[in-house]
Amino acid sequence: MGIFEEMREELNFFGGFRVTLEQMARPRVTSQYPDEKKPKPPRTHGRHVLNRYEDGMEKCIGCELCAGVCPADCIYVRGASNPPDDPVSPGERYGFVYEINFLRCIHCDMCVEACPTQAITESKLFEFSFTNRADAIYTKAELLVGDDGHPQHMPWEDWRDGDDQNTSAWMRATSPGGRASYEGRVSWSGELGYGVRAPERGQALDPPGPLAEVFALRESLASHLLAADRPEAERGMKGVAYRMRGRLEKARARGRARGRARAGRAQAGGEA
Numbered sequence: 001m002g003i004f005e006e007m008r009e010e011l012n013f014f015g016g017f018r019v020t021l022e023q024m025a026r027p028r029v030t031s032q033y034p035d036e037k038k039p040k041p042p043r044t045h046g047r048h049v050l051n052r053y054e055d056g057m058e059k060c061i062g063c064e065l066c067a068g069v070c071p072a073d074c075i076y077v078r079g080a081s082n083p084p085d086d087p088v089s090p091g092e093r094y095g096f097v098y099e100i101n102f103l104r105c106i107h108c109d110m111c112v113e114a115c116p117t118q119a120i121t122e123s124k125l126f127e128f129s130f131t132n133r134a135d136a137i138y139t140k141a142e143l144l145v146g147d148d149g150h151p152q153h154m155p156w157e158d159w160r161d162g163d164d165q166n167t168s169a170w171m172r173a174t175s176p177g178g179r180a181s182y183e184g185r186v187s188w189s190g191e192l193g194y195g196v197r198a199p200e201r202g203q204a205l206d207p208p209g210p211l212a213e214v215f216a217l218r219e220s221l222a223s224h225l226l227a228a229d230r231p232e233a234e235r236g237m238k239g240v241a242y243r244m245r246g247r248l249e250k251a252r253a254r255g256r257a258r259g260r261a262r263a264g265r266a267q268a269g270g271e272a
């Protein structure tokens, strides 16, 4: 083997670092979960809630369609006639018993699609776990939203801001056939605490006038942007420099704060 071939073989050693070096130039995607949570996609399927109308009446009419369509057979509903003097829901009947077994639920959202009154929807909360079977079976007492229209928070659930956003605004955002002319049309009723939820803008890049007011999937997914969607300063080697500058500025700020604290202590010591 000639000397040049030997040198080339030796230098091949550095080829092993290629993947590592390439990764260093890419934006960091690791986050400190669960302390830091990324915004969830608008259509995340999480823990269910039973909604109420803006006047406080329950939306569920006890029709059992959700239980009938559930592929995991995890919903149990029993309807009862509304007391004429003190009706629980508009119409004849209401959901007297309502249970979901979350040990079985696969969060397919078929119950949400089937419900004729948008009574059952899914929040974005999926960070909940149980230590016994009883806790996993949510009854109406846990599923029904409170008097402020917001979901009740169980001790074993980790709710964060945004987990109850847009929970029902996507349900009928398009026609069953997917016709774009249905995009942005509201076809659901108002909810206690939220009013009429705005429809999502959907997939159109340039929606017509009134739809510009409603939220776009892309805008609510800042942490899920494609590389091409990121600002120039946050990409590749520029991104590395950008993040290093940020870290340096934070370190300097910490140093200044420490200096001020030392000076304060020294002054206090001198006065004493």
Ligand code: SF4
Pocket: 069, 070, 071, 072, 073, 074, 075, 100, 104, 105, 106, 107, 108, 109, 110, 111, 112
């Ligand atoms: S999300 Fe799917 S599996 Fe879960 S309760 Fe609804 S229909 Fe059943």
Ligand code: SF4
Pocket: 059, 060, 061, 062, 063, 064, 065, 066, 067, 077, 095, 114, 115, 116, 117, 118, 119, 120
């Ligand atoms: S949640 Fe909807 S589908 Fe299920 S029983 Fe109530 S009204 Fe019917």
